[in-house]
Amino acid sequence: MSALVRTEPLPGEPPLLVSGDPYSVVVLLQGYAEPEGVDDAVRADGSVTLVLPQAWASASSTRESPPEGGGAKTALEEVARGPILVDTGGPWAREALLVALAGQGVAPGDVTLVVGTHGHSDHIGNLGLFPGAALLVSHDFCLPGGRYLPHGLGEERPLQLGPGLEVWATPGHGGQRDVSVVVAGTALGTVVVAGDVFERNGDEDSWQALSEDPVAQERSRKRVLATADVVVPGHGAPFRVVREAPQPGN
DSSP: OOOEEEEEEOOOOSSEEEOBSSEEEEEEEOOEEEEOSSTTOEEEEOOEEEEEETTHHHHGGGOOOOOSSSOHHHHHHHHTTSOEEEOOBOGGGHHHHHHHHHHTTOOGGGOOEEEESSOOHHHHTTGGGOTTSEEEETTEEEETTTEEOOOOOBTTBOEEEETTEEEEEOOBTTBSOOEEEEEEEETTEEEEEOGGGSSSTTOTTTGGGGOSOHHHHHHHHHHHHHHOSEEEOSSSOOEEEEEEOOOTTO
């Protein structure tokens, strides 16, 4: 019998730190989506999350550029040695993002990799703040200066960035090329920064209307819930995933 799964809010307000080894996760800005006015208008912005390697502070003064001669695997492992930003929010959140990064002792030039979970403006609107970072936006990976590298990411083939750190293909919301970042080994277990695979906790009645491929997104949601202990959704507070063994006779 499979475990029963429920979700519950994770207490705390941004910046919300989930410590870990070798990576900690900090939810810098909490996404939102709120109806406004008439004609189905919505005011929205995406969550912004920082993944910090424990070893970064001691090595930050000797940052090296990603290797030019290697392939994607080598480059991804190298850029994952520094601060990783998952989504950037929209351009209207520029100052809030800079303040939130500074609160963690991170300058834009310190960020070595920016992952854009998908290509919507409320998730990648501040890429221009990070010209020195490698970019993984949806399935496109490039080094600073625009050198693009193939990598073979697929639903059955995650990208390995470091110990317990992966990028998954989680298609659905924005089409076939959405991604999520999976961080194992934190104090709360495995954290999945899921973009808009989940809009928010309790979005079961609404996510389909925003999905370009609901069948694929349903598959992605089930996969995330089977692995995550904490989910950072695109437009709401982080939430826990609680698994309970079914009662005998049920």
